[in-house]
Amino acid sequence: MKTEIARWLARDPDPKTREELQQLIDANDETELAERFSGRLAFGTAGLRGIVGAGPNRMNHLVIQETATGLGQYLLATEPDAAERGVIIGFDGRPDSKRFAHETASALTAQGIKVYMTTHVAPTPMVAFGVKHFEAAAGVVVTASHNPPAYNGFKVYWGNGAQIIPPHDSGIAEKIDQATQQALNLLDLEQAKQKGLLYWLSESFYDIYRQALNQSALLSNHTRPEMVSIAYTAMHGVGAHMAESLLADAGFSKVYSVAAQREPDGTFPTVNFPNPEEPGAMDMVIEEAKKHDATLACANDPDADRFAVAVRTDAGEYQMLTGDQVGVLLGHYLLTHAEPGQNLVGTTIVSSSLLKQVAKALDASYFQTLTGFKWLTNVAMQRQSEERRFLFAYEEALGYTVGSEVWDKDGLSALVAFAQLTAELAAQGKTIWDQLESIYREHGLYLNAQRSIALRPGAPSIGEQLRAEPPTSIAGRQVMITEDLKSSQRISADGSVEPIDLPASDVLIYHLDDDSRVVVRPSGTEPKLKCYYEVVEAISHEDTLEHARQRAETAMEELIRYHQESLLG
Helix, strand or coil: CHHHHHHHHHHCCCHHHHHHHHHHHHCCCHHHHHHHHCCCCCCECCEEEEEECCCCCCECHHHHHHHHHHHHHHHHHHCCCHHHHCEEEEECCCCCHHHHHHHHHHHHHCCCCCEEEECCCCCHHHHHHHHHHCCCCEEEEECCCCCCCCEEEEEEEECCCCECCCCHHHHHHHHHHHHCCCCCCCCCHHHHHHCCCEEEECHHHHHHHHHHHHCCHHHCCCCCHHHCCEEEECCCCCCHHHHHHHHHHCCCCCEEECHHHCCCCCCCCCCCCCCCCCCCCCHHHHHHHHHHCCCEEEEECCCCCEEEEEEECCCCCEEECCHHHHHHHHHHHHHCCCCCCEEEEEEECCCCCHHHHHHHHCCCEEEEECCCHHHHHHHHHHHCCCCCEEEEEEECCCEEEECCCCCCCCHHHHHHHHHHHHHHHHHCCCCHHHHHHHHHHHHCEEEEEEEEEECCCCCCCHHHHHHHCCCCEECCEEEEEEEECCCCEEEECCCCEEECCCCCCCCEEEEECCCCEEEEEECCCCCEEEEEEEEEECCCCCCCHHHHHHHHHHHHHHHHHHHHHHHHC
């Protein structure tokens, strides 16, 4: 390891991380040094993401330079016109993001690849939009999204505007490994500009994205926006200016931003974890909503690709909607407002099945993918046609994409669409809660939950145990269909087998006789199991929603308890 550390010190261009590493050496901190040099941050379908610090297993200037060099070499090797088409680069408000983005540009322009670089912080969906707008070969956003302050990331889009999927992820990773053994070439950005290789994207580009969303037919429902008031937080991220502008463009004049969280600040001083899903993260925007008696309390995560909302109840309190509830509400709304032929919607294997039922009732086309937006948008492009144009996709982790202006999750367009849905309902004397109940009464109340199970280190593979002895019942419910994504087979209780058209993945899905569902995802890297549960409760005409919800929650508790006992027993 000493040789590797010495080589790293010789290559690292940043005095700050060289000093950090030298202090660990001087302190003889073998545990920390081993962790820093035990491997390299893995480049995958989300690019890179990790803690900022010295060493190959951290985010730092050398790792960025090597990564950008490898990306450029892969682009030149696989895309004949990559140099001319170029790469668009944006960055968030974290302390190192701007410099990481500039070093990415230096490494790419040194290879003769044109770069479009945002002049200041940019929402992630705007960069994804820019890939298609400029017909670029790829896009890069330096962001750690909603991760804690210590993190940063390097997210890559392919030329179709979607996140990279195989084989590009492994192809880029191979080139990065080669770059770690090479001398690195960087081009000064001023020289790159003089050579015609660097184009700065000023405010006019931000306006192009804004105009594209304003001109979208799916975001043109201007029914009584004055009836809705909105409290909003950017959560110390980059979304505030664009979110406020888009809402104003759509006629929403009563918008109240949380001042303490409005400006980009990568230290996130008012939230422990800048993820709207985390307990406490929405506290300040809900307080702002109470101050103004707002209809909605809305949030984007720090790079503005996710959207979260709490809705005022009849009692005047604010209740968070789940990602599934927002997804089904938006899906239903868009399917009933879209142009004829724009009816392709999708979600992931761990999200609610309710969108499938809504799509079926509205004679729309539905697709399902593995977890992750990279699959949702790439599959959507493959599935759509002239008669079946893409409309909407979502995943339960607060990610939504409305239309095809952006081929990734976009928390800004989702914010506008949800506000417009709320205003249209208000004009009819209805609330979001009324609409959700209406959907539940038609299709059933779908309740979803997720639990992680810690396993003993070295414990036998749960996935392989379940395949060796397939359960015939779970919590007293008969297993009607088992979907094994590892073998790509759908196995019915009568023994019949059908193929599954999804990439192979270590996932088991059990469909039970009361329409409940259990999804089991063993972890390949640690002794942990992720389980996703769904129960469906029918609601009769004389039934109250609250009684149906209580029954669903009781059924869910029972399903989770018995299933987890069966796994750990």
